[in-house]
Amino acid sequence: MTDQSPQRPSEETPELVNRVIRGDVAALSELFAIHRPRLWRMVNFRIDPRLTGRVDADDILQEAWLRAVDRIDSFLRDASRSTFIWFRMIVTQTMVDLHRRHVGAQKRSAAKEFSIHGGWSSDSTSVSLARHLLGHLSSPSAAAMRAELSSQLETALSTMSDIDREVLALRHFEELSNSETALVLEMSEQAASARYVRALARLRHVLEAIPGFMDGGKA
Numbered sequence: 001m002t003d004q005s006p007q008r009p010s011e012e013t014p015e016l017v018n019r020v021i022r023g024d025v026a027a028l029s030e031l032f033a034i035h036r037p038r039l040w041r042m043v044n045f046r047i048d049p050r051l052t053g054r055v056d057a058d059d060i061l062q063e064a065w066l067r068a069v070d071r072i073d074s075f076l077r078d079a080s081r082s083t084f085i086w087f088r089m090i091v092t093q094t095m096v097d098l099h100r101r102h103v104g105a106q107k108r109s110a111a112k113e114f115s116i117h118g119g120w121s122s123d124s125t126s127v128s129l130a131r132h133l134l135g136h137l138s139s140p141s142a143a144a145m146r147a148e149l150s151s152q153l154e155t156a157l158s159t160m161s162d163i164d165r166e167v168l169a170l171r172h173f174e175e176l177s178n179s180e181t182a183l184v185l186e187m188s189e190q191a192a193s194a195r196y197v198r199a200l201a202r203l204r205h206v207l208e209a210i211p212g213f214m215d216g217g218k219a
Contacts, residue, residue, distance in 0.1 A: 016031060042091065042174045046128055048124075049131070051102055054102045088184075126165060129157055129173070133207070153210060167195045
């Protein structure tokens with residue numbers, strides 16, 4: 001990347017945040033570098049496979065960084081609860097715009113990708129969940145079953161509620177904390193925690209109902 005983030009970023013501190021509030025772009029760069037590994041994980045979980053070969057995580061994070069610089073004047077207002085969630089929102093909006101730019105109206109419109117509580121649509125989340133859940137299928141025989149299992153998995157995931165799928169995506173794949181998940185989904189931390197426990201149980205039930213999935217496609 002060309003944002004000139006430090007090689008060894010420090011931890012987020014009130015002093016660093018205050019520097020950003022005062023408009024210090026170098027401090028913003030340090031903050032971005034601190035959160036970049038988590039933003040990278042989110043991008044790689046959410047990115048549409050149709051973008052492969054057109055843009056990668058570095059491209060997305062570079063464009064998101066430039067947008068963050070443009071929005072530094074709104075940092076105090078918009079990042080008051082969580083600087084990471086502020087960066088995540090900018091990265092999410094960047095991905096949606098890149099989908100629109102490179103994919104256009106194919107399959108799902110970009111507008112529909114970005115819906116649930118300022119996040120991803122239920123269809124988009126289901127596709128991402130299915131793709132990453134299938135990642136454990138590595139043997140030749142399992143790979144041959146991938147397309148069939150993918151279709152079955154997406155169908156099975158559709159039986160879960162939108163919120164439960166999103167909670168799984170945020171907690172299990174993006175690895176957000178419970179408090180961060182609550183912020184993204186605009187619910188209490190208690191509700192977010194209860195949702196996650198329930199969604200995990202529901203996911204296991206869904207996976208066990210798909211022949212061959214739990215044993216790596218060896219049915």
